[in-house]
Amino acid sequence: MMAISEMVHAAAASGPAATAVLLAPMLAPLVAASAAVLVGWRRAVSWSAVAASVVILVSGVLAAVATADGSVLTVGGTLRADALTAVMLLVIGVVAVIATWSGVSYIDQELAAGHTDGRGARRYGVLVPMFLTAMVLAVLASNLGVMWAAIEATTIVTAFLVGHRGGRQAVEATWKYVMICSVGIALAYLGTVLVYYASQHAGIGEQGSLDWSVLVANADQLDPGVMRVAVPLLVLGFGTKAGLMPMHSWLPDAHSQAPAPVSALMSGVLLSVAVYALLRYRVVAVAALDLQFVRSLILVVALASVALAASMLLAQRDYKRLLAYSSIEHMGLVMIGVAVGTPLAVTALLLHILGHGLAKAVLFCASGQILASEGTTQISGVRGLLARQPVLAGTFALGVAALLGLPPFSIFVSELALARAAADAGLAWAVAVALVLLLVVFVAVAGHTAGMLFGGDAAGQRPPHTPPHTPSLPRVAAAPLVTGLIALAVLGVVAWPLEQLLDAASAIAGTS
């Protein structure tokens, strides 16, 4: 451990080692994508995507080691990694490993079942790694305009992943996804332009700047009148991409239609990359405006999202949509942390992002397996799963337990810390509202899951086209899910590998 740390430090913050650490996570997925372009979907190609994800994860670990003491890695003027970036790289890496690992067997099953063909599989093999590259670029970009362009690029590459299965519902989901996200993110661009305008008159020089560190250093010089128009646009715009009220309506459709590993990536990382953008902008916003304005704006959006998710979860009939609405709920909780914005809140929300990413990766991939084995996404169509598919049902149940915030999983720890941070900041009423809503969520999700796991196989409920049951979960499909659950539990019990990093990140994004 020490040796790596010294190696990275010895090469200075912008030396060749830093270049390698920051470039590798963007280039590795591109190599995997080119492989898929050249030879189509092969075993080796599908594993190359897993290898690329491992590269992202390793770069995340190296970046974490190098930045946990508060230092910053840069490459040229365009790429920049501090502790906050390192946390996001870790989240992307971890979720990507699980998602691409399950993608190996998922696409093979799709091909075997005739749900997709060679062309579809190749497109999947090209687009998923490009999706990873776009997200890595979004968190590494030092320029907020480049970050914006990278987040919009994720919409483009995922459009045809959402529509992977074809058919009317896929077209409908994709159209809503592309339209709503593009329009929403366009508003964020307008906000970005206005921030740039403010920066040109903030004493940085005629040219102004969209570089985050320059903006933060001069944030108190930014014109409050302009920022008061820009910040709501940014919250609305990036909030669209994070699946927050009032521009959330694309999310349940897209997440329920996309292939399971893609849903895992979208829910587990894409949403939190958008939250990351808001976290960066919040630092600038609170220095330019009063804290109360920023806090109330974000808090309204956050609580409204949790409330909407809770109400939609109660009567949910489709288990993939159930998971999608649960993503809205968790992003709402994370945004409460953003609204509070103290270092403790930032630590908690970053841990929550990591925990939610892991849990959703496991659950969406498991739901893909349930769909493959039961042939329906209706909750009422899946009954008594625990008796027939113990491993699959067990991982699904543990994933749901983690999602609902039960110990020993890390979401329990992060939710407690979020509540404490909010209460410390004088927002005890928000904690109370959130707790009541979480109780509703708990009852709804636990009830639906219990029905899927234990419910009796009522006659006539099962659709006639149910395929014969696959005997049990293939090992290659089970391994990533179990790995994810173990990681979640370990994170919940011992936080030591992350403690210093999260502290460094909260010093960057947190303001007291």
Added chain:
Amino acid sequence: MTDTGYVQILDLVCGGILLTAVLMLWRRELAAIVRLLVVQGVLLALLAALMGVRESSTELFVVAAGVLVLKAIVLPAVLRRVLRDSGEAREAEPLVNVTASLLAAALLTLLAYGLSRPLVALAPSPTTRALPVGLAVVLLGFFVLVTRRRALSQVVGFLLLDNGITATAFLATAGVPLVVELGVSLDVLLVVLVMQVLAARMRLSFGRTDLDGLRELRD
């Protein structure tokens, strides 16, 4: 260029941008709407070139050429292709009739003037005083998105929104940094191409590109 000459040309160009946006609410033939988009694209390129003269920056001339190619040639060509493939020449009965649309356009323009007051106040100059035009086009784009039912009209609404933001960027900041401009233009082009493919798929599976057909996914 003299100051009065600059201001006159600037006001003319900005007035033209706003006028083309309002005319898009008035016309129902989709082909005519695409022609209006071409005119607006040319005007946006002129605006960028005008800024280039004002700031004497070659970079802005390059941007102006890029805007001309993208917004006046490539994107309208993509839209025409969608139009030709679909064989739907007119907007379906819109949710809001033309008179009401034009009235709404007037109100939205007033709203844009209100919204941009703090923006103008930061650095009052002939250029920033034209900022309401950019915001008005953004709001009109939103209006088109919300009230039109054809897939193509929604793409037009999105492009109108994007043109409004581009105009705002030129007027407020004389253009964003080149790397950002490149990223944004590439994104817009790809999004519109994705929408073109989706519109084709929509026609294949629904037989038309009327968005009222999109109501299978619900809770």
